Amino acid sequence: MNEAVKPADAAFWSRARRHLLRYGGNFVPFVPERAEGAFLYDAGGRRMLDFTSGQMSAILGHCHPEIVATVRETVGKLDHLFSSMVSGPVVDLAEALARLVPSLPRVLLLSTGGEANEAAIRLAKLVTGKWEIVGFAQSWHGMTGGAAAATYKAGRRGIGPLMPGQYAIPAPNPHRPRFPGIGWKQELDDSFALLDRQCTGNLAAFIAEPILSSGGVLDLPPGYLAALKEHCRARGMLLILDEAQTGIGRTGQMFGFDRDGVVPDILTLSKTLGAGLPLSAVMTGDAIAAVADEREFLFYTTHVNDPLPAAVGVKVLEIVARDGLAARAAKSGARLAAGLRQIMQRHACVGDVRGRGLLLGLEFAGHGGRSAGEVSEAVTAAATDLGLSANIVRVGASDGTMRIAPPLNVTDAEIDLGVELLDRAIRRATGA
Ligand SMILES: Cc1ncc(COP(=O)(O)O)c(C=O)c1O
Numbered sequence: 001m002n003e004a005v006k007p008a009d010a011a012f013w014s015r016a017r018r019h020l021l022r023y024g025g026n027f028v029p030f031v032p033e034r035a036e037g038a039f040l041y042d043a044g045g046r047r048m049l050d051f052t053s054g055q056m057s058a059i060l061g062h063c064h065p066e067i068v069a070t071v072r073e074t075v076g077k078l079d080h081l082f083s084s085m086v087s088g089p090v091v092d093l094a095e096a097l098a099r100l101v102p103s104l105p106r107v108l109l110l111s112t113g114g115e116a117n118e119a120a121i122r123l124a125k126l127v128t129g130k131w132e133i134v135g136f137a138q139s140w141h142g143m144t145g146g147a148a149a150a151t152y153k154a155g156r157r158g159i160g161p162l163m164p165g166q167y168a169i170p171a172p173n174p175h176r177p178r179f180p181g182i183g184w185k186q187e188l189d190d191s192f193a194l195l196d197r198q199c200t201g202n203l204a205a206f207i208a209e210p211i212l213s214s215g216g217v218l219d220l221p222p223g224y225l226a227a228l229k230e231h232c233r234a235r236g237m238l239l240i241l242d243e244a245q246t247g248i249g250r251t252g253q254m255f256g257f258d259r260d261g262v263v264p265d266i267l268t269l270s271k272t273l274g275a276g277l278p279l280s281a282v283m284t285g286d287a288i289a290a291v292a293d294e295r296e297f298l299f300y301t302t303h304v305n306d307p308l309p310a311a312v313g314v315k316v317l318e319i320v321a322r323d324g325l326a327a328r329a330a331k332s333g334a335r336l337a338a339g340l341r342q343i344m345q346r347h348a349c350v351g352d353v354r355g356r357g358l359l360l361g362l363e364f365a366g367h368g369g370r371s372a373g374e375v376s377e378a379v380t381a382a383a384t385d386l387g388l389s390a391n392i393v394r395v396g397a398s399d400g401t402m403r404i405a406p407p408l409n410v411t412d413a414e415i416d417l418g419v420e421l422l423d424r425a426i427r428r429a430t431g432a
Contacts, residue, residue: 008043030384035062038407038414040389051390051406051418056213056245056359058276059316059325061407066315067275074311081307083300089310096317097283100254103263106289108282109310111303113244113270114142116280117207119299120266121146123284124205124238127291132165132202134195134237138215139168141207141242150207153214153393165202167195171218175352175363184221192231205266206232207240210256214393216401217354217361225262238265238288244280245359248272249320249408252330252357259356275316279309325408326357332410333357339419340404347426349375358408361393362422363401367430376400378429379422386428388421 012031020027030048032040038061040048053059060067078087094107110116125131135141135150142148148155149163156162169191172184179187195203206228212218220228225241232239241264246256250272253259257267265288270280284292303309320326337353340362344350349367353360364376376392377400383390392400406418426432 028384028389030389037061037063038410047387048384049388049414049418049421051388051404053405053407054276055271056403056405057271057274059248059250059272059408060275060319061409062276064275064319066319067277067312070311070315071277071308074308078307078311080303081305083302083304086305087307087310089307089314090305093281093310093313093317096314097269097281100317101263101267101283104267104283104285106284106286108299109305109313110280110282110299110301111278111306111309112142113242113268113280114144114147115301116244116268116270116282117141117147117150117240117242118144119282120240120242120268121150121205121207122299123266123282123288123292123297124240126295126297127288128204128236128238130202130204130236132167132199132204133163134167134169134203134206136171136208136212136215137168138171138212138218139207139209140212140214141209165200167198169195171212171215172221172224173216173218174221175354184224185227188224188227188231192235196235203235203237205238205240207242209242209244210246210260211251211356211359213245213359213403213405216363216393217359217403219354219356222260225257225260229262229264232265240264240266240268242268244268244270245272245405246356248316249326249329250357250359250405252326252333254320254326256356273313273316274309275312277309277312278303279313281313320408323409329358329408332406332408332412332415333360335412336360336404336406336415336419339415340422343419343423343426346423347430347432349379349426349430355404358405358410360404361401362404373400375429376402379425382428383422383425386421386425388418388425390418390422 033043034041097107098105133150137152140153141151149166152168229239247269267283273279340353344353351365352363355361364372366372367375380392390402390404
């Protein structure tokens with residue numbers, strides 16, 4: 001930050017550097033002391049507009065009063081239980097989720113996205129009796145064993161062997177087609193033809209995000225999911241959809257797959273389901289659940305089906321439905337996308353604006369002798385300085401896509417402020 005570091009800040013950062021193990025690059029030079037709605041505030045009262053909903057999760061904004069009340073009330077009554085006990089909030093949430101996706105009425109509640117994908121992959125292996133897993137080359141599914149082995153965006157180096165039998169195919173990228181002139185359908189068909197040659201006849205599942213968020217906000221084109229499901233069906237594979245970021249209204253519909261009308265065999269939800277609190281879910285159909293029962297599916301964790309996060313999930317779904325937040329995300333997303341497109345027209349360093357609902361990406365291009373990565377880093381730093389939190393994901397060696405995903409209840413004024421701050425940040429970073 002440009003501002004002089006206060007003595008207290010220097011002491012804070014020295015303690016942080018001394019005692020925190022780094023896990024993913026640098027820390028943001030802003031220390032929130034409290035959060036409310038779409039804003040974070042530091043101890044000096046400086047505010048930061050949170051355009052990533054924390055880690056793409058806080059869809060109701062921070063410290064939503066009804067979520068605060070639910071946590072207070074539940075933790076004083078029923079906090080954590082022996083993992084084989086079930087309680088009211090757990091069944092309530094499973095039932096509410098099943099109402100949203102009637103063909104996937106069997107629900108397992110866990111804590112994180114990685115864990116939900118881990119369980120989904122384990123379930124797919126057990127039920128199909130096979131063990132090869134396919135994902136997209138730009139995917140992110142989590143940091144635990146099976147989920148990490150299906151994650152190709154980052155994190156595959158320096159940790160020894162991952163799971164055997166993992167394959168990746170490229171996700172389509174209309175802004176940067178790998179083979180210009182070749183459509184997504186041809187690319188998908190070719191990828192599966194290649195998979196057929198590489199695999200050992202043990203393909204268990206394909207795991208996919210409807211919009212690859214960490215991969216650069218790559219929205220699978222309409223028709224893609226149906227074609228992917230057909231490829232899976234033809235090979236006796238299950239389709240797992242990971243809606244960590246796209247689920248619960250983010251895209252302008254309740255789930256990303258709603259646009260395509262393609263229900264997966266297994267659906268995982270996380271981040272947005274707890275609106276920022278640790279809650280995830282695995283959902284599947286009765287037939288898969290029956291085979292899993294018969295084969296004694298095991299996914300026994302300390303916090304499986306815990307009542308406290310489940311109560312939060314029930315409240316989140318209630319608020320999203322009551323306040324029409326999916327439709328609101330569609331409307332607010334259109335306003336935000338229009339603002340971002342104006343920014344693209346004004347600044348040569350912006351190459352593309354894409355996404356759906358309130359999950360948008362703004363891709364930078366090289367400018368003024370600087371690479372896209374350098375431009376995007378300079379813009380992010382300027383935005384932080386100006387009071388806007390948005391983060392950059394790297395797509396390729398030199399590209400940078402800014403991920404923008406405000407809370408679903410963001411106001412028009414907050415959207416306009418975010419667009420204005422981003423415009424100023426780009427001007428500051430590029431000297432335009
Ligand atoms: C699509 C997707 N799936 C899974 C995960 C992993 O979730 P968690 O970090 O809660 O384990 C992430 C995290 O960014 C994600 O973006």
